[in-house]
Amino acid sequence: MGGLVLTAPRSLVLPWTNVYGLARTLVALGTAGTLAFSSAQTLFRPVYTMGDYPLCKRFTAGSAFCLAPDSYPGLTWIKWGCVVVLLVTASGWRPRWTGLPHAYVNYSVYTGIAIGDGGDQIALILSVLFALVTLGDARRWHWQTVADGAGTTPPGRVLALVGTSALVVARLQMSFVYFQASVAKLPHAEWADGTAMWYWGQNPAFGAPSWLRPLVHAVVSAPWGVALMTWLPLVIEISLAAALLLPRRARRAAMAAGLFFHLCIALVMGLWSFALAMAGGIVVLCLPLGSALHRRRASSGDEPAPQQVDDLGVGEPALPRQGDKAAAGLHQ
Numbered sequence: 001m002g003g004l005v006l007t008a009p010r011s012l013v014l015p016w017t018n019v020y021g022l023a024r025t026l027v028a029l030g031t032a033g034t035l036a037f038s039s040a041q042t043l044f045r046p047v048y049t050m051g052d053y054p055l056c057k058r059f060t061a062g063s064a065f066c067l068a069p070d071s072y073p074g075l076t077w078i079k080w081g082c083v084v085v086l087l088v089t090a091s092g093w094r095p096r097w098t099g100l101p102h103a104y105v106n107y108s109v110y111t112g113i114a115i116g117d118g119g120d121q122i123a124l125i126l127s128v129l130f131a132l133v134t135l136g137d138a139r140r141w142h143w144q145t146v147a148d149g150a151g152t153t154p155p156g157r158v159l160a161l162v163g164t165s166a167l168v169v170a171r172l173q174m175s176f177v178y179f180q181a182s183v184a185k186l187p188h189a190e191w192a193d194g195t196a197m198w199y200w201g202q203n204p205a206f207g208a209p210s211w212l213r214p215l216v217h218a219v220v221s222a223p224w225g226v227a228l229m230t231w232l233p234l235v236i237e238i239s240l241a242a243a244l245l246l247p248r249r250a251r252r253a254a255m256a257a258g259l260f261f262h263l264c265i266a267l268v269m270g271l272w273s274f275a276l277a278m279a280g281g282i283v284v285l286c287l288p289l290g291s292a293l294h295r296r297r298a299s300s301g302d303e304p305a306p307q308q309v310d311d312l313g314v315g316e317p318a319l320p321r322q323g324d325k326a327a328a329g330l331h332q
Contacts, residue, residue: 013290014151015133015163016095021142022293023280024130025090027123028102030276031109032086034120040075043113053114064105065112082108092142099134103127119274122177126281129170133163145292167289171244174285179241182234191234194227201226208268216268236261243286255286 035043044053044065054075056066064082068074082105089102106127110120136159139146151160190196201207201220208216219225239246239254246254259279266275 012151012157012160013164014146014160015167015290016137016139016142016146016150016160017290017292018143019283019287019291019293020130020133020167021092021095023126023283024095024102024142025092026276026280026283027106027126027130028086028090030119030273030280031106031123032083032090033276034109034113034273035079035083035086038115040072040079043079043115044072044075045114047114050114054112060111062107063112064108094140095134095137095142099131099137103131117271117274119271119277122173122281123273123277125173126170126277126284129166129173132166135159136163164289167284170281170284171289174281175241175244177281178237182237182241185234191230194230197229198226201229206269209270212268233261240282240285248288251286255282258282258286 046052052069054060054063054065054069056063056069060066064078065075067078085098085101085105089098103124106120106124110116110124113120136151136156138150151157185191185196188196190199198220201216207213220229236254236257239250240258243251243254259282262275262278262282266272
């Protein structure tokens, strides 16, 4: 456990850092990939007992795709318009301007397409919460350091509180997702006896691609291999569910394991948009609120660093600053 280092009265942690910016980029790229690499005919099709997508009824009627629900050319144009919005969001340009459009596009995708999955759902939840953070984010790019004096005025402090609260909710949401994902598997005999991944490895719809199939089949055919591939995801999911209770180094280890876990899911099952959405959530879950990523560089020794940076290049949480007065630093 680290100590509390104060050089000025403690204030609100500012949420506007490149950590939440990285999470926004990952989530936006995941949804952009779904739209860019899927045709309108694939995304919008009849579903048995549900009807023709987009449905455009009640809650789903506000989807952007309801502007042309019966025209594949029209849906294609709308689809590429959404891709442009998502790519601009992913670039980090003007988060205050792109936050609400990002959330609206994710709402349109989740309610409009016929093949939605859990990744689309978590992307919608995160983009709505990120939109609340962007309301107070006046930076030109979400990769930049927040300006001196941000969050010091009464409106700024309210917006900082709203943004920080939204990120807290996002962290709790991700923790619950992984708790539910791990606990829901435990009653099933295949997960308990360590054979579940053998069945997934043989599944023609979700199994490994042809270039990876020989390696996956060799691993899941060995008793130790299939047990490892079955139980290790449970350990990772439980670790991520408990990440908020872990010390900093353990939380970083859980983050690395979680990112590797979703990379493997993307490679084996092809769920890239799901992997990117979950990766964005993991970044918010595991890195301290208000912290920022920094490129490590040698210090001249003449100038004090404005932030202490740990061994992974993550700086302390940002707090409001006035003039040249240093703000408080909180080691988690």
